[in-house]
Amino acid sequence: MSDDEQRGQGAAPVPRVGGLLGDLQAADERPVAPRRRADAERNRTQILTAAERLFAEQDPRTVTMDRIAKAAGVGRATLYRSFPDPSSVAVALLDEHERRLQGQLIYGPPPLGPGAPAGERLAAFYLAMLDLLERHLPLALGAETGAARFRTGAYGFWRVHVRTLLVAHGVRDPDPLIDIALSPLSPELFRFQRHELGLSVERIGRSLTAFARRLLESGDGD
Amino acid sequence: MSDDEQRGQGAAPVPRVGGLLGDLQAADERPVAPRRRADAERNRTQILTAAERLFAEQDPRTVTMDRIAKAAGVGRATLYRSFPDPSSVAVALLDEHERRLQGQLIYGPPPLGPGAPAGERLAAFYLAMLDLLERHLPLALGAETGAARFRTGAYGFWRVHVRTLLVAHGVRDPDPLIDIALSPLSPELFRFQRHELGLSVERIGRSLTAFARRLLESGDGD
DNA sequence: ACTCAAGTGGACATCTTGTCCGTTTGCAAT
DNA sequence: ATTGCAAACGGACAAGATGTCCACTTGAGT
Incomplete structure (x- = not known):
């Protein structure tokens, strides 16, 4: 809580x-x-x-x-x-589970926590979020209705984290890219990939890992 | 229609x-x-x-x-x-506007149509979609409620197009990446970036262009 | 002109929402 | 213990949305 x-x-x-x-x-x-x-x-x-x-x-x-x-x-x-609406109840429930991950991102060991290259940290973050979605998808979907996910405090936390990674990697104009980088984690999208397309968590995870590395490739900055 | x-x-x-x-x-x-x-x-x-x-x-x-x-x-x-619900009315209206873009993707000149490298075509597609979102955001948002955007025929079309680009570029396992590549075009996300963060269309467009090129970089396959 | 299916729209029962307000209850001060 | 009061409770209400039903109207072939 x-x-x-x-x-x-x-x-x-x-x-x-x-x-x-x-x-x-x-x-x-x-x-x-x-x-x-x-x-x-x-x-x-x-x-x-x-x-x-x-x-x-x-x-x-x-x-x-x-x-x-x-x-x-x-x-x-x-x-x-x-609670003002059903989604805020779901948000409150989700919050408990997200809190642990939030701590690991700041204080935990690499690659989730500090110490690893930005691309690896982003990949690890993606995998951790996938795990969260897989375990609590109903809550994540319930939290979407009404006030959108962008307004929740948790989303604000993910934004700060991703921005840190983008800046650490030397991206020129990080702000528009923050939410673009977070968009593959939309609960609704996960539900579609997982239960309508029938993709496994591992397969999605592999794609997201490659995606993260490509996005923040070591070598060039921008 | x-x-x-x-x-x-x-x-x-x-x-x-x-x-x-x-x-x-x-x-x-x-x-x-x-x-x-x-x-x-x-x-x-x-x-x-x-x-x-x-x-x-x-x-x-x-x-x-x-x-x-x-x-x-x-x-x-x-x-x-x-119409079964309000969102399907919005979908019908949006459909008219999306149809033109659909034609350009198949028969139009590069970089939107065939002929350009996959990365450039993806970038051009992103910019065209941004333009569509900017001009018809209310309809795009209205189409989201109820049956999700993933169920609309238009989304199916975008999927086919992006899959073509991914395959042309030689991506190993294209399917999970299709919807990941489409996720930055979520109307709800666009609204957030545009009207809550106050980002300009141009700035979002530049980020998406860089994003597309990075995703489908010429040189390596996968 | 006639016929009939397609189309129309008012009405109904049901459900949800958000708020109001009289009643109950925990807690602390006496 | 008793008591006082603000906090908390929950039944009830009005407003509005939903999806369907059905009696009536109308367009288009014969």
Whole structure:
């Protein structure tokens, strides 16, 4: 769960995600420490548990606020108190899993963490994200609906990471390339390749690895 | 409009799009030639005209079947007779504009058409698609909702084209790379880069050009 | 002119959304 | 323990969207 979930919340609070980014943004608000009531905490857990099951069971795009509330055994208004829409529930769930990878990118051993050439780090990042998508595709798809993936804190984190790699490699104008480099990781695209085309994770992974190396080839800069 | 719009239609006919692909699939049904009634044709025109305006005026994701029907001055059931959901209306509109580009890719002069190296053709394709996105972004965004872009006939056409380029360049396992190479053209991504990051079309275009050349560099095969 | 299938559009039942507001409940101060 | 109060809860409501049904209208062959 996000650290900033301890903050007091307004009428329709959007749970902030994205780890480091969220920490920085909420830093000045944290000391107030308005801790959540026990029943609220319990309900939140029920909501997340029920939602994770729902997203896995049916088409993640058809999960509705009403059904989440019913499945969690809470009223609709209670659910709205914590989340503005179904996708933000999925985002909150995904956030837990993404946090580990975020740590590995910064502090972990190469090639995922610092120390390896940019091209190798990008390739390793692709493989790690593929693994994440394979294991949590329903959540990733559920997080797409409503406010797009570009708005999530996690996406902001991936952007910062990829930008670092591009700059380290000496790319001339890195900014437009950031999101281009991230676009092959779209959950919707993964679903298509994986379940409509029937490609294996390994095959996609090999292509992405070659893709990453080609994109950030050692030798020339730009 | 699609050639296959002359076909007879069932209860909730999905207008097929995508030119060549559509033609091939409908080939055996065409000779029946059950031509449409005049009032149906008139309504269809009204629907498309009104819808194009609606998609441009408001957030394309919020355009509803009810509003399209109201704006076109027809009943809801009449609208459902031709299109199953709002996104398929957008797809039909987009299809007209994409058809010209499809022709140029096959019969036009290089670098868009045959004759240029694969990398240059891919770069030219990217630029042409960017131009299309810039001019018809609302429609492209409207076409995303509901059945995803991967299901449209047009996307199938782009896949065939890119696959041709990859094979011509001698890529070992082209199939997983097809959709990876197409992923930077996601309308949602374009909207983000263009209107949230504030990048110019030219800047995105330069990045994509470099990207295409790097991806299909002359010299090595794979 | 006549016939009939194709086409039309109002209406209906269902579902979802977001918010309001009276009631309940946790927690801390007494 | 008791009590007071803000936080939390959840039933209910109005608005709006969806997909389908069906009685009526209309275009186009005979």
